[in-house]
Amino acid sequence: MLPIDRVFHALGDPTRRAMVEYLSAGPLPVTRLAEPFPMSLAAVMQHVRILEASGLLKTEKTGRVRTCRVEPAGFAVVDEWVRRRRANWNTRFDRLEGLLRE
Amino acid sequence: MLPIDRVFHALGDPTRRAMVEYLSAGPLPVTRLAEPFPMSLAAVMQHVRILEASGLLKTEKTGRVRTCRVEPAGFAVVDEWVRRRRANWNTRFDRLEGLLRE
DNA sequence: GAAATAGTCAAGTAAACACTTAAGTATTGA
DNA sequence: TCAATACTTAAGTGTTTACTTGACTATTTC
Numbered sequence: 001m002l003p004i005d006r007v008f009h010a011l012g013d014p015t016r017r018a019m020v021e022y023l024s025a026g027p028l029p030v031t032r033l034a035e036p037f038p039m040s041l042a043a044v045m046q047h048v049r050i051l052e053a054s055g056l057l058k059t060e061k062t063g064r065v066r067t068c069r070v071e072p073a074g075f076a077v078v079d080e081w082v083r084r085r086r087a088n089w090n091t092r093f094d095r096l097e098g099l100l101r102e
Numbered sequence: 103m104l105p106i107d108r109v110f111h112a113l114g115d116p117t118r119r120a121m122v123e124y125l126s127a128g129p130l131p132v133t134r135l136a137e138p139f140p141m142s143l144a145a146v147m148q149h150v151r152i153l154e155a156s157g158l159l160k161t162e163k164t165g166r167v168r169t170c171r172v173e174p175a176g177f178a179v180v181d182e183w184v185r186r187r188r189a190n191w192n193t194r195f196d197r198l199e200g201l202l203r204e
Numbered sequence: 205g206a207a208a209t210a211g212t213c214a215a216g217t218a219a220a221c222a223c224t225t226a227a228g229t230a231t232t233g234a
Numbered sequence: 235t236c237a238a239t240a241c242t243t244a245a246g247t248g249t250t251t252a253c254t255t256g257a258c259t260a261t262t263t264c
Contacts, residue, residue, distance in 0.1 A: 024191050045212075064210045064260060075184050085126045144223085144241090
């Protein structure tokens with residue numbers, strides 16, 4: 001699975017997006033991050049792992065506490081993809097292109 | 103399902119993202135759009151419907167041909183979400199915030 | 205050192221998802 | 235008008251996903 005696939009897949013789930021939103025306000029331990037979510041800690045951890053694997057989050061364990069923080073670089077992937085699409089449809093003359101494609 | 107959920111869910115699938123990429127170069131009929139994908143037309147149509155429901159695409163049927171085109175407004179949703187996250191983590195002093203949150 | 209805390213691991217489950225095939229409709233071209 | 239084209243609809247299928255529960259480990263705290 002490509003990195004970009006992992007990022008978009010990770011953000012495709014509303015729970016994970018909400019987690020990113022919570023963490024955008026600052027780092028939190030898993031247990032604190034889990035508080036607003038009506039699910040088990042184990043489930044939250046599974047989401048955290050997916051977000052981490054995608055590069056949107058980084059986690060670090062000190063003692064028994066694992067702290068999660070947002071990784072800005074992960075978002076650049078999304079940003080750049082959108083930017084590229086826009087570059088495409090802005091840089092051409094719709095009418096002409098449409099005709100040429102037939 | 104919220105509009106933003108629909109957009110991110112739609113982009114969470116690699117096939118659908120690829121379709122958006124193809125259509126970024128200009129509008130195409132469903133059959134033409136389907137060409138590069140190793141799956142049935144029916145499957146492609148299902149993806150098109152999901153993309154359309156999310157607001158990333160618009161389609162128009164003239165005669166027996168349904169033409170698909172990218173809808174720039176759909177991407178603004180993604181863009182703005184990323185922008186908001188960034189606004190959060192840029193507008194604060196990480197150290198201080200981290201301490202205050204305990 | 206015993207009990208509470210914070211996370212980890214593994215196995216299971218129900219629902220959602222990405223397809224398929226097959227039959228059907230509307231439009232176009234010869 | 236007949237056949238080909240371009241979808242459309244519906245029903246079915248295997249896989250992935252988002253969870254659960256329960257048992258376990260490591261770290262603090264009292």
